[in-house]
Amino acid sequence: MENFTKTKLNDYKDEIQPILEKFLSEKVQEYGELYPFAKLFLEHLAEFTLRGGKRLRPALMYYSYMMFEDEDLDEVKKVSIYLELIQSFLLIHDDIMDRSLLRREGDTMHKIFEAYSLQENFQDDVHFGNTMGILNGDLACLLAYEIINSSKLSTEKKSALSFLVSKEITKVIFGQIQDIILAYKEDYSKEEILGVHHYKTAIYTFKLPVFSGAMLANASKDKLKILEDYAINCGIAYQIRDDILGVFGDDKTIGKGTVSDIIEDKKTLLVLHAYSKANRSQKKILDYSLGNKDITHEQVVEFKKVLEQTGALDYSIKECEKYVKEAKESLRGLSVKKNEGFDFLDSVVDYLSTRKY
Amino acid sequence: MENFTKTKLNDYKDEIQPILEKFLSEKVQEYGELYPFAKLFLEHLAEFTLRGGKRLRPALMYYSYMMFEDEDLDEVKKVSIYLELIQSFLLIHDDIMDRSLLRREGDTMHKIFEAYSLQENFQDDVHFGNTMGILNGDLACLLAYEIINSSKLSTEKKSALSFLVSKEITKVIFGQIQDIILAYKEDYSKEEILGVHHYKTAIYTFKLPVFSGAMLANASKDKLKILEDYAINCGIAYQIRDDILGVFGDDKTIGKGTVSDIIEDKKTLLVLHAYSKANRSQKKILDYSLGNKDITHEQVVEFKKVLEQTGALDYSIKECEKYVKEAKESLRGLSVKKNEGFDFLDSVVDYLSTRKY
Numbered sequence: 263m264e265n266f267t268k269t270k271l272n273d274y275k276d277e278i279q280p281i282l283e284k285f286l287s288e289k290v291q292e293y294g295e296l297y298p299f300a301k302l303f304l305e306h307l308a309e310f311t312l313r314g315g316k317r318l319r320p321a322l323m324y325y326s327y328m329m330f331e332d333e334d335l336d337e338v339k340k341v342s343i344y345l346e347l348i349q350s351f352l353l354i355h356d357d358i359m360d361r362s363l364l365r366r367e368g369d370t371m372h373k374i375f376e377a378y379s380l381q382e383n384f385q386d387d388v389h390f391g392n393t394m395g396i397l398n399g400d401l402a403c404l405l406a407y408e409i410i411n412s413s414k415l416s417t418e419k420k421s422a423l424s425f426l427v428s429k430e431i432t433k434v435i436f437g438q439i440q441d442i443i444l445a446y447k448e449d450y451s452k453e454e455i456l457g458v459h460h461y462k463t464a465i466y467t468f469k470l471p472v473f474s475g476a477m478l479a480n481a482s483k484d485k486l487k488i489l490e491d492y493a494i495n496c497g498i499a500y501q502i503r504d505d506i507l508g509v510f511g512d513d514k515t516i517g518k519g520t521v522s523d524i525i526e527d528k529k530t531l532l533v534l535h536a537y538s539k540a541n542r543s544q545k546k547i548l549d550y551s552l553g554n555k556d557i558t559h560e561q562v563v564e565f566k567k568v569l570e571q572t573g574a575l576d577y578s579i580k581e582c583e584k585y586v587k588e589a590k591e592s593l594r595g596l597s598v599k600k601n602e603g604f605d606f607l608d609s610v611v612d613y614l615s616t617r618k619y
Numbered sequence: 620m621e622n623f624t625k626t627k628l629n630d631y632k633d634e635i636q637p638i639l640e641k642f643l644s645e646k647v648q649e650y651g652e653l654y655p656f657a658k659l660f661l662e663h664l665a666e667f668t669l670r671g672g673k674r675l676r677p678a679l680m681y682y683s684y685m686m687f688e689d690e691d692l693d694e695v696k697k698v699s700i701y702l703e704l705i706q707s708f709l710l711i712h713d714d715i716m717d718r719s720l721l722r723r724e725g726d727t728m729h730k731i732f733e734a735y736s737l738q739e740n741f742q743d744d745v746h747f748g749n750t751m752g753i754l755n756g757d758l759a760c761l762l763a764y765e766i767i768n769s770s771k772l773s774t775e776k777k778s779a780l781s782f783l784v785s786k787e788i789t790k791v792i793f794g795q796i797q798d799i800i801l802a803y804k805e806d807y808s809k810e811e812i813l814g815v816h817h818y819k820t821a822i823y824t825f826k827l828p829v830f831s832g833a834m835l836a837n838a839s840k841d842k843l844k845i846l847e848d849y850a851i852n853c854g855i856a857y858q859i860r861d862d863i864l865g866v867f868g869d870d871k872t873i874g875k876g877t878v879s880d881i882i883e884d885k886k887t888l889l890v891l892h893a894y895s896k897a898n899r900s901q902k903k904i905l906d907y908s909l910g911n912k913d914i915t916h917e918q919v920v921e922f923k924k925v926l927e928q929t930g931a932l933d934y935s936i937k938e939c940e941k942y943v944k945e946a947k948e949s950l951r952g953l954s955v956k957k958n959e960g961f962d963f964l965d966s967v968v969d970y971l972s973t974r975k976y
Contacts, residue, residue, distance in 0.1 A: 411782035421777040425768035
């Protein structure tokens with residue numbers, strides 16, 4: 263099953279990569295002539311967007327559409343790249359807020375422009391980097407709406423999709439806000455963490471893509487309800503897995519340092535559970551490690567051990583599986599026109615709990 | 620003529636203020652329940668958006684529509700508030716980049732959240748303020764598209780308007796980028812400054828509003844061409860006047876400190892011309908003042924004197940008048956259905972060169 267998902271994802275990525283490349287290079291042409299820096303600015307957005315990612319979100323949109331409709335598949339494929347621009351928008355801004363250095367095995371956007379500032383002997387390189395990061399993210403957001411509204415979809419569908427994006431990404435913004443506020447809280451609950459998983463991850467990684475496809479295919483309200491259950495459960499499972507990989511994953515395969523979650527003192531089910539079960543010496547290790555910018559390799563190893571010894575790792579794996587099971591069951595009641603789309607959504611669920619990046 | 624514009628603007632502001640208030644309070648209700656901070660976050664966006672402004676942009680949209688069409692005026696009025704959300708989006712992000720403290724006689728958004736962080740004993744208050752400013756601006760952008768796409772306009776019009784916003788605000792982003800890059804350059808030309816005026820100011824203050832109205836009224840391509848000339852000339856005149864007021868205006872009436880343009884070393888026609896005509900001692904004063912965060916009141920007075928003595932003030936006033944005249948002439952060739960709309964656009968031109976805030 264896992265290989266099925268990977269193959270489907272890779273195939274879809276191969277198909278939309280040229281579409282994405284074409285769109286971005288057209289933008290470089292369209293605005294790059296304005297002045298030299300405009301060209302550079304766009305080329306970095308293009309490189310960042312093309313650099314990586316599994317293209318899970320566009321694939322989910324496409325296959326969700328395909329479940330209910332077999333006309334206009336090519337146009338939906340073309341439009342599905344808008345989700346990668348939304349992704350760039352959110353990642354670029356998030357990385358500024360989290361002060362992240364690495365993304366998709368490369369520099370984050372604000373770091374790219376910080377380096378540019380250094381090279382050009384501008385002053386105040388961090389501020390310049392952040393400034394260009396803000397603008398680059400803003401641009402990505404505007405381009406996402408442009409992709410939708412310049413497509414050949416009916417005007418009804420274009421407007422409905424634009425509306426969906428506004429409503430759902432608004433919720434994602436609130437998820438991000440809550441994520442940041444939680445970082446400042448000493449006490450936080452499982453419900454608060456799951457709330458962030460729901461708003462921040464599940465809506466933008468699953469609900470928006472799945473609804474984008476299903477709505478364009480005129481899926482009924484009942485079907486959308488089922489798909490919402492599916493999407494939210496998938497999203498929560500995805501984030502729990504992400505937090506596990508954020509500590510136990512392999513640096514190279516996940517494309518950003520695995521220490522960053524520890525340094526950022528990220529509020530996860532893993533850490534919450536570890537604290538609730540830790541003895542005094544284990545608590546000390548947790549306290550010392552979380553938020554520690556100078557943590558050594560040995561200390562990371564010790565930190566991981568505490569997560570294992572307290573049962574936090576097992577607990578998180580089981581929680582992830584619980585949501586995976588829920589997602590799987592949600593899908594059962596769904597009647598579709600075409601099995602190919604359904605099989606992809608179904609297989610994605612299994613992939614969630616086993617993925618290594 | 621000037622009073623006509625002011626009366627019209629005030630009347631329109633009175634009409635849309637309740638619409639804007641209603642929309643924003645609905646959003647506070649819709650998302651404010653999520654958690655206490657979400658409510659606070661939205662209330663600040665509402666306060667910031669309602670706080671001030673002349674509502675010039677929505678008025679331009681409405682009267683541009685009215686020139687060509689008299690049906691659905693109420694719906695266009697409702698939708699015109701989207702421009703105030705775009706305005707909030709751009710101002711909030713710009714103020715982070717410029718590190719501005721004051722806006723519309725109150726704190727800038729990032730300063731509001733910096734103060735919140737200080738009060739809550741979070742650490743790293745500046746970063747927290749910027750983070751919440753980025754997210755607040757992002758939200759304002761999403762809400763602008765929501766206003767358009769939740770309106771009762773035809774889907775064709777909603778999609779066309781969404782597309783227009785993406786394309787035009789993309790250009791505004793490039794204008795902002797160029798503005799920032801110019802700040803780092805020693806040498807810059809009149810053309811480069813006018814380029815920023817065109818992209819950053821004219822497009823978002825005039826072209827987008829005027830086109831929003833005219834396009835919804837199905838104005839012909841020829842008419843749009845005339846309106847583009849009008850809008851760009853108006854916008855450049857508006858910015859030249861803005862730069863004059865930025866140094867010579869009254870702090871209280873313009874709602875932000877008049878020293879900020881000097882401190883920020885803003886590249887304006889005023890400064891460019893002053894340098895080209897200054898003698899050695901005058902140059903010294905310019906060099907000393909621009910970018911000087913600790914400038915005293917007496918030094919500001921001296922700086923202003925140099926702008927007057929070198930003829931830079933007169934030159935800027937004349938340049939402003941030149942674009943005003945061009946704008947006025949552009950309009951002459953326009954045939955309209957209703958004079959009320961035309962009279963407003965025509966009167967705005969006169970107002971541009973005489974406005975005090």
